Amino acid sequence: MPDSADVSDPDASLQWPLPQPAPAGALSGGGPLRLAVMASGEGSNFEALVDACARGLVPGRVELLAVNRERCGAKERAGRLGIPCHLLDHRRHASREALDHALISLFRENRIDLVVMAGWMRIVTPVLIEAFADRLVNIHPSLLPSFRGADGVGQALDAGVTLSGCTAHLVTAEVDAGPILVQAAVPVLPGDDRERLHARIQRQEHRILPLAVGLAAQRLAGGAPPQGQG
Ligand code: GRF
Secondary structure (H helix, E strand, C coil): CCCCCCCCCCCCCECCCCCCCCCHHHCCCCCCEEEEEEECCCCHHHHHHHHHHHCCCCCEEEEEEEECCCCCHHHHHHHHHCCCEEECCHHHCCCHHHHHHHHHHHHHHCCCCEEEECCCCCCCCHHHHHHCCCCEEEEECCCCCCCCCCCHHHHHHHHCCCEEEEEEEECCCCCCCCCEEEEEEEECCCCCCHHHHHHHHHHHHHHHHHHHHHHHHHHHCCCCCCCCCC
């Protein structure tokens, strides 16, 4: 746990260990990583990643956002941030696989190195997972392997845990079960409801997602494997 963590601060995150961001030269080809983000909702993680790239915390650039909803906060943020946004409406695709094929085409056309699922509210299929094996990162609002699947925040509250958090991990065929890249723990406080706890968890998501992207990049470049995956 970082020395500076103050556990009396409800925003304190207990994070073991504190990963270091990937050095800029650690990537294949040495150039900046070309990132794509998939989102369905507010897009706060998308914006946090764009910010982290701009501040040099991630050796890459968010080249595009893919959304599956015409109206969503993520799309509005993309407009404000000047990031190209592509709408792939799931209702216009005959199957989950067809949607995933459309995503793959978009990513390949844009020479995307690494894809981040940041609140993508559709189940992805092996079509996408295999095409972007080791290059697909997801952020989930619980300390995996606890509370996988939908409503991780509500599941934690229902279970009565006093500690929850968030996990950034690589995506594999089993939902929310791929190799863990970074986690942060968040206390559940008396009187918490879904909204309050989720807001506190999201502040930590915004910190760990850029770190996880850097670690995934390092891993691709043959650098140090993520903790616990050695
Ligand atoms: C995050 O809490 C993430 O863990 C979950 O969906 C939420 C997306 O939030 N998968 P936002 O759209 O990034 O604000």
